[in-house]
Amino acid sequence: MDNTRNQPSAGKFWSWFIPIGRQTGGWAFALNRVTAIGLTFYLFLHLAALSLLAQGPGSYDNFLALTENPIIKFGEWAVVAAVFLHGLNGIRIILTSFGVGVTRQKQLFYGFMIVAVLIILIFTARMY
Amino acid sequence: MTENWKITLRVYRQKENQASHFDDFQMEVNPDEYVLDAVERAWAFHDRTLCFRHACHHSTCGACGMRLNGVEKLACITLIRDVTNNGATLKVEPLRNFPVASDLAVDMGSFYRKMESVTARAVLPVTEAEIENPPSKWDADDSQYLRLSDCIECGLCMSACPIMATTPEYLGPAPLAAAQDQGLKRKPELLSIVDGEDGVWRCHSAFECTAVCPSFVDPARRIMNLRLQVVDMRLRKLFGKS
Amino acid sequence: MSKPHVIVIGAGFTGVATAHDLALRGCDVTVVERGDLCNGTSGRTHGLLHSGGRYAVKDKESAVECIDENMILRKIVPQVIEPNGGLFIALDESDLAYAEQFIESCQECHIQIEELNPEQALKLEPKINSKVLIAFLIPDGTFDPLRLALAFAGTAKHNGAKFRTFTEVEGLLTDGVGNVIGIKVLNRASGKSEEMRADVVVNATGAWAGHITAMAGLDAPVKPTPGIMVAYNQRFVQRAINRLNAPSDGDIVLPQRRMVVVGTTSFDAEDVDYIPTTEDQIKLMLERGTELIPGISSAKPRGIFMAARPLVGGGSGRSIARTFKCYDHKETHNVDGLVTITGGKATTLRAMAEKTADVTCAKLGITAPCVTKETPLLSYRQYYATPN
Numbered sequence: 001m002d003n004t005r006n007q008p009s010a011g012k013f014w015s016w017f018i019p020i021g022r023q024t025g026g027w028a029f030a031l032n033r034v035t036a037i038g039l040t041f042y043l044f045l046h047l048a049a050l051s052l053l054a055q056g057p058g059s060y061d062n063f064l065a066l067t068e069n070p071i072i073k074f075g076e077w078a079v080v081a082a083v084f085l086h087g088l089n090g091i092r093i094i095l096t097s098f099g100v101g102v103t104r105q106k107q108l109f110y111g112f113m114i115v116a117v118l119i120i121l122i123f124t125a126r127m128y
Numbered sequence: 129m130t131e132n133w134k135i136t137l138r139v140y141r142q143k144e145n146q147a148s149h150f151d152d153f154q155m156e157v158n159p160d161e162y163v164l165d166a167v168e169r170a171w172a173f174h175d176r177t178l179c180f181r182h183a184c185h186h187s188t189c190g191a192c193g194m195r196l197n198g199v200e201k202l203a204c205i206t207l208i209r210d211v212t213n214n215g216a217t218l219k220v221e222p223l224r225n226f227p228v229a230s231d232l233a234v235d236m237g238s239f240y241r242k243m244e245s246v247t248a249r250a251v252l253p254v255t256e257a258e259i260e261n262p263p264s265k266w267d268a269d270d271s272q273y274l275r276l277s278d279c280i281e282c283g284l285c286m287s288a289c290p291i292m293a294t295t296p297e298y299l300g301p302a303p304l305a306a307a308q309d310q311g312l313k314r315k316p317e318l319l320s321i322v323d324g325e326d327g328v329w330r331c332h333s334a335f336e337c338t339a340v341c342p343s344f345v346d347p348a349r350r351i352m353n354l355r356l357q358v359v360d361m362r363l364r365k366l367f368g369k370s
Numbered sequence: 371m372s373k374p375h376v377i378v379i380g381a382g383f384t385g386v387a388t389a390h391d392l393a394l395r396g397c398d399v400t401v402v403e404r405g406d407l408c409n410g411t412s413g414r415t416h417g418l419l420h421s422g423g424r425y426a427v428k429d430k431e432s433a434v435e436c437i438d439e440n441m442i443l444r445k446i447v448p449q450v451i452e453p454n455g456g457l458f459i460a461l462d463e464s465d466l467a468y469a470e471q472f473i474e475s476c477q478e479c480h481i482q483i484e485e486l487n488p489e490q491a492l493k494l495e496p497k498i499n500s501k502v503l504i505a506f507l508i509p510d511g512t513f514d515p516l517r518l519a520l521a522f523a524g525t526a527k528h529n530g531a532k533f534r535t536f537t538e539v540e541g542l543l544t545d546g547v548g549n550v551i552g553i554k555v556l557n558r559a560s561g562k563s564e565e566m567r568a569d570v571v572v573n574a575t576g577a578w579a580g581h582i583t584a585m586a587g588l589d590a591p592v593k594p595t596p597g598i599m600v601a602y603n604q605r606f607v608q609r610a611i612n613r614l615n616a617p618s619d620g621d622i623v624l625p626q627r628r629m630v631v632v633g634t635t636s637f638d639a640e641d642v643d644y645i646p647t648t649e650d651q652i653k654l655m656l657e658r659g660t661e662l663i664p665g666i667s668s669a670k671p672r673g674i675f676m677a678a679r680p681l682v683g684g685g686s687g688r689s690i691a692r693t694f695k696c697y698d699h700k701e702t703h704n705v706d707g708l709v710t711i712t713g714g715k716a717t718t719l720r721a722m723a724e725k726t727a728d729v730t731c732a733k734l735g736i737t738a739p740c741v742t743k744e745t746p747l748l749s750y751r752q753y754y755a756t757p758n
Binding site: 143144161165168169172173179181183184186187188190191204229230233237239241243250251254259260274275276278280343 | 405406409412413448449451452454515517559627628644675750751752755757
């Protein structure tokens with residue numbers, strides 16, 4: 001049953017991502033999806049990197065040299081940021097899923113994101 | 129004294145077997161009138177081929193749901209001054225996640241079938257309705273008084289829900305809210321309908337439904353409560369409350 | 371033998387109720403409507419399931435129609451009705467003086483009323499004007515405007531009637547000697563014109579009846595008579611509140627979901643495709659509504675609109691009888707194939723349809739009796755849920 005007949009939208013795959021008309025909850029949802037995709041991608045990278053360990057100290061040292069690359073460093077920072085954004089918003093999702101704070105979901109989001117941003121700032125200071 | 133604004137009404141047009149496009153109508157409007165008034169005038173005086181749905185003009189029928197500058201609203205109770213400014217453009221589009229029948233009118237068939245499948249109540253005893261300012265205690269004969277359900281089946285929630293955008297199989301906020309309103313204890317046959325991958329578990333907590341609902345239904349809260357009801361029923365079954 | 375084909379023009383209350391009746395009597399019915407259901411007068415009805423109390427004194431025929439149909443609708447379509455009764459309240463000497471004739475007239479019209487003193491009235495409805503002098507409980511109700519029509523339309527659809535919305539009648543097809551044999555329509559969704567043949571065409575366009583009859587070179591004695599409604603964003607009361615007095619502007623306040631709706635006024639209009647609201651009428655509704663429910667003065671409007679009643683007959687404004695008339699144009703103008711139904715009010719939609727179906731079936735030689743009094747309607751969702 002096609003619910004997009006004649007609709008001008010971007011179609012099933014990307015329409016969740018389009019921010020037009022979205023409010024706080026919708027932004028939180030999109031943010032959670034984007035960070036989830038990013039963290040999943042990172043997970044595979046991480047496993048691939050770890051498998052280098054099995055190939056002996058030489059190839060692992062080569063890999064470690066990569067981490068000095070500023071782009072990679074930024075990537076690491078992004079992973080940490082994603083973890084806290086996704087994780088703290090995730091706590092909000094868990095709470096609301098149990099019926100806790102549903103009517104305050106906007107305030108919960110702002111609250112948790114402020115905490116996330118603070119943590120990320122502290123981490124940034126220590127990293128750079 | 130009524131001011132007059134000049135606005136551009138940018139309306140989505142879609143006729144059968146033709147590509148969609150937007151038509152611009154230059155309108156003089158009173159900012160304290162409703163968007164539906166402007167759309168009606170566009171039809172009456174500018175373009176009689178414009179198709180749109182409307183009936184009650186006071187948010188009880190649910191027919192005039194549209195997206196105004198991208199946000200789901202009932203055109204009949206949305207003041208022009210709340211969505212645009214003098215000299216600006218007001219974009220008017222049909223609801224998302226429904227097939228477009230013509231211009232701003234969408235096909236609500238699948239939505240109404242879903243509401244039927246959960247036996248949504250249209251009228252209920254006032255003692256069971258979540259009304260404004262209920263008394264601390266109901267009298268014995270208060271349950272004879274009936275109340276129309278808050279949900280006007282306008283479809284704004286179905287349009288705003290990002291999950292509805294990804295699949296037409298998801299029951300959606302309004303049907304799930306209607307199931308919660310009846311309660312699984314009282315209607316256990318609803319359990320198998322709502323406890324599934326296209327039922328309560330498909331909701332991803334975007335809360336867009338509650339944000340756009342014009343009728344005080346608060347579907348997000350009801351979906352979360354329905355989850356608790358589902359878990360409760362399943363646990364009872366598991367631990368053999370036969 | 372194939373069923374006779376009847377085209378009903380107009381999907382307001384009269385059109386959908388007529389389609390329902392005709393479908394049950396064995397006709398093949400097609401309803402054409404230039405917009406979607408109830409986009410004209412019917413959608414904007416106040417929503418009062420009349421007990422007839424309002425008409426008992428001056429228009430007994432209407433009053434009896436109302437109370438009879440009120441009871442029938444409660445039985446056949448309870449899904450769209452809040453059957454919570456209504457109050458007629460007196461606030462001043464003039465109102466009080468009306469009470470005696472009100473009581474007598476209601477008795478004559480078999481409308482059950484119960485007299486309440488101020489204390490009882492305020493206990494029932496604490497938010498009405500505390501200066502209430504006397505009140506009468508009557509079997510009014512309130513209904514959801516669109517869903518009342520959807521229930522009739524959905525049942526008709528289930529019984530085989532077809533609904534062509536966004537389909538506008540551009541002309542009538544005639545047989546060369548002036549009789550109507552069908553319609554020419556513009557499908558507004560596709561932009562294409564088409565012709566549809568019919569054994570009888572029923573003109574159920576209410577305030578627009580004259581537009582259709584003009585296409586056959588006739589005029590219909592309908593007087594479009596608009597009135598304003600103002601909805602406010604708080605409910606205040608659980609039942610209809612009427613001013614105890616002769617009918618006048620702004621003397622009814624109804625609850626509708628979480629709102630109250632104050633109505634209405636009465637004035638003449640030529641073109642009723644679009645009727646602008648006016649500041650003075652909005653102010654009048656605020657004043658009169660506040661007399662009945664003082665809290666309205668601090669509520670915010672939530673919808674302001676005009677609706678054009680299809681009043682039939684001579685006279686003007688409130689003096690026209692509120693009853694309905696069905697015209698077989700073979701008798702009125704020697705034009706066969708065309709029937710016009712107009713006048714009436716939402717509460718009497720089923721009775722209007724019965725009369726129209728009687729006239730139509732007589733023309734078609736169908737003798738099946740009307741069964742709509744006893745036939746419960748299907749869920750109003752069937753209209754959208756049933757595929758075309």
